[in-house]
Amino acid sequence: MNKQMPKAGTVEIVPSILSADFARLADEIAVVASAGVKMLHLDVMDGHFVPNITIGPPVIAKLRKHSDLFFDSHLMISEPARYIEAFAKAGVNNITFHIEVTDEPERIVEQIHALGCTAGITLNPETPVESIRKVAPLCEMVLVMTVRPGFGGQSFMADAARKVIEVRRMVGPHIRVEVDGGIDPDTTPIVVSYGADTLVAGNAIFGQADRIAAIEALRKAGGKG
Numbered sequence: 001m002n003k004q005m006p007k008a009g010t011v012e013i014v015p016s017i018l019s020a021d022f023a024r025l026a027d028e029i030a031v032v033a034s035a036g037v038k039m040l041h042l043d044v045m046d047g048h049f050v051p052n053i054t055i056g057p058p059v060i061a062k063l064r065k066h067s068d069l070f071f072d073s074h075l076m077i078s079e080p081a082r083y084i085e086a087f088a089k090a091g092v093n094n095i096t097f098h099i100e101v102t103d104e105p106e107r108i109v110e111q112i113h114a115l116g117c118t119a120g121i122t123l124n125p126e127t128p129v130e131s132i133r134k135v136a137p138l139c140e141m142v143l144v145m146t147v148r149p150g151f152g153g154q155s156f157m158a159d160a161a162r163k164v165i166e167v168r169r170m171v172g173p174h175i176r177v178e179v180d181g182g183i184d185p186d187t188t189p190i191v192v193s194y195g196a197d198t199l200v201a202g203n204a205i206f207g208q209a210d211r212i213a214a215i216e217a218l219r220k221a222g223g224k225g
Contacts (some may be wrong), residue, residue, distance in 0.1 A: 002092050005118050011197050011222040016041040019202030026066040039070040041200045046077040050150035057090035064091030076149045089114035096143050099201030103179040105135040125160035139186045142167050147181030156182025168195030188221035
């Protein structure tokens, strides 16, 4: 299993299975893996922090048996500390949680690291970058949401994307800066120019008939390939 997050600075396209066909997830993952992606984005929603409900540790544990990709889990849940161990045991490699749900983000990062996973911190479009100043340097990745979390297929929020510039200045070159929401061949060069190197794409990949060609289009737009 590839448990190493790719080194910061390389532009990585990260397919989000939120937009995949859930009836055939293993096949969908195999297709994007054949395109050479290194990371897979797993959106976890609890119906509380966000209005939608998606998958949890049991489903991820099943998927883990079918893939050696780096599992990048995004916990859009109200109480991440309660469930971190379950996700780690299910086989995720990175656990990203929201700054909006905790007053003790540093403690959660410590918990994630103790379980052998890398840690990410994320902020919603309306949340100021300053809110993550203390915890961001402790993480391996910062996720900037460029849509409101909870549903796929939303339009790219340009104002939120500009936060990437501030985040990159804050964390320097050695921490990954991820963007999630409305990423497609048109928005990819924008966020890369701001300093993002980890691009989550859902509909831009799984909404296309040819998933591999869609990934190549994103790579080309990001200056890779």
